[in-house]
Amino acid sequence: xxxxxxSTERVIGLAPDAASARAGRAQAAPVRWSGAGASEAAxxxxxxxxxxxxxxxxxxxAGPAFRCSCPSRKFPCKHALGLLLRWAGGELPEEPEPxxxxxxxxxxxxRAERTEQRRExxxxxxxxxxxxxxxRRADRVSAGATELREWLLDQIRxxxxxxxxxxxEELRRVAARMVDAxxxxxxxxxxRAAGLVGRGRDWPSRVLAELSLLYLLAEAGARLDELPHAxxxxxxxxxxxxxxxxxxxxxxxxxxxxxxxxxxxxEEREQLVTRRxxxxxxxxxxxxLVLAFAPPGQPLSSVLPAGHVxxxxxxxxxxxxxxxxxxxxxGPPVPATRPDGDTIEAALAAHARAMAxxxxxxxxxxxxxxxxxxxxxxxLVLSDVDGQVLxxxxxxxxxxxxxxxxxxxxxxxxxxxxAGLRPLLCWDGDRAVRL
Numbered sequence: 200x201x202x203x204x205x206s207t208e209r210v211i212g213l214a215p216d217a218a219s220a221r222a223g224r225a226q227a228a229p230v231r232w233s234g235a236g237a238s239e240a241a242x243x244x245x246x247x248x249x250x251x252x253x254x255x256x257x258x259x260x261a262g263p264a265f266r267c268s269c270p271s272r273k274f275p276c277k278h279a280l281g282l283l284l285r286w287a288g289g290e291l292p293e294e295p296e297p298x299x300x301x302x303x304x305x306x307x308x309x310r311a312e313r314t315e316q317r318r319e320x321x322x323x324x325x326x327x328x329x330x331x332x333x334x335r336r337a338d339r340v341s342a343g344a345t346e347l348r349e350w351l352l353d354q355i356r357x358x359x360x361x362x363x364x365x366x367x368e369e370l371r372r373v374a375a376r377m378v379d380a381x382x383x384x385x386x387x388x389x390x391r392a393a394g395l396v397g398r399g400r401d402w403p404s405r406v407l408a409e410l411s412l413l414y415l416l417a418e419a420g421a422r423l424d425e426l427p428h429a430x431x432x433x434x435x436x437x438x439x440x441x442x443x444x445x446x447x448x449x450x451x452x453x454x455x456x457x458x459x460x461x462x463x464x465x466e467e468r469e470q471l472v473t474r475r476x477x478x479x480x481x482x483x484x485x486x487x488l489v490l491a492f493a494p495p496g497q498p499l500s501s502v503l504p505a506g507h508v509x510x511x512x513x514x515x516x517x518x519x520x521x522x523x524x525x526x527x528x529x530g531p532p533v534p535a536t537r538p539d540g541d542t543i544e545a546a547l548a549a550h551a552r553a554m555a556x557x558x559x560x561x562x563x564x565x566x567x568x569x570x571x572x573x574x575x576x577x578x579l580v581l582s583d584v585d586g587q588v589l590x591x592x593x594x595x596x597x598x599x600x601x602x603x604x605x606x607x608x609x610x611x612x613x614x615x616x617x618a619g620l621r622p623l624l625c626w627d628g629d630r631a632v633r634l
Contacts, residue, residue: 226281343380506631
């Protein structure tokens with residue numbers, strides 16, 4: 200299959216970090232390369248590094264997948280990024296693939312075929328044993344939730360003032376017991392509460408809000424059989440039960456649309472990088488969250504480049520608020536022109552409806568138009584023509600957004616949550632700019 204050349208923004212979006220993006224741009228200088236070329240399947244070249252022998256670099260475009268003989272442990276490395284930038288700029292001639300490229304592509308195809316054969320030859324799991332494991336886990340989670348409810352009630356009876364004197368350690372200790380109870384959702388909430396203790400003058404109210412949601416989750420977890428099916432699925436997910444990929448693909452709600460990738464953000468926590476990709480359906484009006492995971496330094500899925508649109512069929516996880524989804528099928532992404540966004544009022548109304556369906560929702564995607572950076576109460580905010588404002592999350596670096604706006608209205612996509620708005624993407628004319 201022939202691949203249309205990617206945009207520079209899509210290539211830079213593959214960089215594992217900002218330093219790699221800068222280094223990749225530096226490697227795009229033609230003087231560093233020899234024997235570079237492109238075919239329908241791959242791009243390749245020889246990049247002169249500090250050693251005597253140039254590095255062999257190639258990229259399979261369908262994955263994409265990367266290979267480079269350099270010692271870097273980042274994926275993609277700066278040489279692959281530089282090579283792709285040259286291809287994006289139309290600098291690589293169409294040529295027959297050299298031997299090291301054809302051998303690598305053949306190796307990848309063979310590996311994929313063997314993996315598929317193993318998957319097809321693997322017999323079904325023992326359903327009886329799986330049911331017993333699931334029952335044992337459910338019992339442990341239920342016991343953990345009961346213990347947590349009693350502990351939370353004790354804290355409320357005693358008051359939260361004592362938490363400042365070592366209370367964070369107590370929260371972490373209880374979180375460890377929830378891990379033992381195989382309830383990572385409860386453990387994560389306790390760790391978030393521990394991180395709030397003593398931070399800011401209003402920390403007691405924020406800790407109380409976090410603990411209240413935990414109590415609600417623990418209570419709901421103990422009454423799963425009484426809840427509507429969709430809400431019970433949401434509660435199970437929030438408690439930490441996984442929904443199998445095969446189940447989502449076989450029975451999850453399917454939505455075909457042209458999807459705008461409104462933002463991609465990576466976060467590293469506990470030796471795992473999580474990539475959140477937010478999608479906005481252009482016909483259906485649906486929004487979706489696609490997650491990808493990898494150890495630090497390893498490549499993450501890049502089939503959803505920020506600032507692009509692509510035809511795709513999504514399979515949604517079950518729940519009272521179907522938001523998380525898997526990409527069941529997709530076409531090639533193309534750069535997105537500036538879309539029409541919501542007003543602040545409409546976005547907040549949508550968020551309120553989402554919270555009513557899933558009160559444990561911590562982030563919600565927003566696509567907003569007609570916003571201007573402004574000062575409000577000494578803080579930088581985003582304001583619309585009606586004077587409504589949205590605060591920005593603490594620590595957000597605003598300079599790129601300020602440069603694009605230059606005092607004018609902007610269209611942007613981002614994540615909205617209790618801490619404020621995290622802009623992820625804005626448009627400079629019809630060009631998407633990652634923030």
